[in-house]
Amino acid sequence: xxxxKQSPQxxxxxxxGIPIINCAYENTAFDYFPWYQQFPGKGPALLIAIRPxxxxxxxxxxxxxxxxxxxxxxxxxxxxxxxxxxxxxxxVAGGTxxxxxxxxxxxxxxxxx
Amino acid sequence: NAGVTQTPKFRxxxxxxxxxxxxxxxxxxxxxxxxxxDPGMGLRLIHYSVxxxxxxxxxxxxxxxxxxxxxxxxxxxxxxxxxSQTSVYFCASSSRPDGAGVSxxxxxxxGTRLTVL
Numbered sequence: 001x002x003x004x005k006q007s008p009q010x011x012x013x014x015x016x017g018i019p020i021i022n023c024a025y026e027n028t029a030f031d032y033f034p035w036y037q038q039f040p041g042k043g044p045a046l047l048i049a050i051r052p053x054x055x056x057x058x059x060x061x062x063x064x065x066x067x068x069x070x071x072x073x074x075x076x077x078x079x080x081x082x083x084x085x086x087x088x089x090x091x092v093a094g095g096t097x098x099x100x101x102x103x104x105x106x107x108x109x110x111x112x113x
Numbered sequence: 114n115a116g117v118t119q120t121p122k123f124r125x126x127x128x129x130x131x132x133x134x135x136x137x138x139x140x141x142x143x144x145x146x147x148x149x150x151d152p153g154m155g156l157r158l159i160h161y162s163v164x165x166x167x168x169x170x171x172x173x174x175x176x177x178x179x180x181x182x183x184x185x186x187x188x189x190x191x192x193x194x195x196x197s198q199t200s201v202y203f204c205a206s207s208s209r210p211d212g213a214g215v216s217x218x219x220x221x222x223x224g225t226r227l228t229v230l
Contacts, residue, residue, distance in 0.1 A: 004155075009153070031216075032216040036221075041224075043117070043203050043222050043223050043224050044156070044203070044221050046220075094216070098144060098161065098210075099144050099210055099216040100158055101146075101156075101216075101219060102158075103148075103155035105154060106155050
């Protein structure tokens with residue numbers, strides 16, 4: 001059973017576009033919703049994270065929108081740049097899970113110049 | 114600070130061979146994790162540890178063993194490698210969740226690319 005479903009699998013945008021990546025989860029006990037960014041040959045790195053007590057969080061050009069009732073959250077990248085080309089993973093954690101993350105399947109983002 | 118380091122970076126094994134992957138962190142983190150990454154499947158948790166001398170199973174533990182003899186090190190062992198274990202392996206660490214039990218950031222190592230022939 002997939003606890004986290006991420007879409008789309010891949011995404012191509014032009015420089016300046018606003019790619020949006022979506023994640024849906026099942027378990028209402030989750031209380032931590034991070035997005036990780038991974039460049040080829042590197043380990044994932046935390047990009048931005050949100051708790052369920054807010055509906056939106058913005059850090060620079062990256063924004064998470066969170067819909068608790070729909071059990072969905074999404075990543076928006078404003079004014080995307082070629083350097084944003086990477087794989088993005090959503091994840092969930094919570095309850096007594098000892099910080100264990102359950103990841104989505106990943107989205108390969110390509111930003112053309 | 115080196116953060117999270119992993120050795121080796123690459124390894125090729127034959128079916129049935131054994132090996133140990135080493136993860137080290139210098140951030141004094143209590144929690145450590147081993148994940149495997151396969152195309153289209155994200156990262157899946159193999160085993161994790163919440164402190165020195167403790168280990169627990171994750172989502173896909175079969176065929177792997179782990180040990181946490183020192184707080185800064187977390188070892189992943191493959192006793193009899195199989196082609197299905199061909200993957201990229203990532204180690205991560207994090208501090209203990211805060212008083213409210215809310216998770217903290219996980220810091221990942223650079224990965225080990227393992228091929229089993």
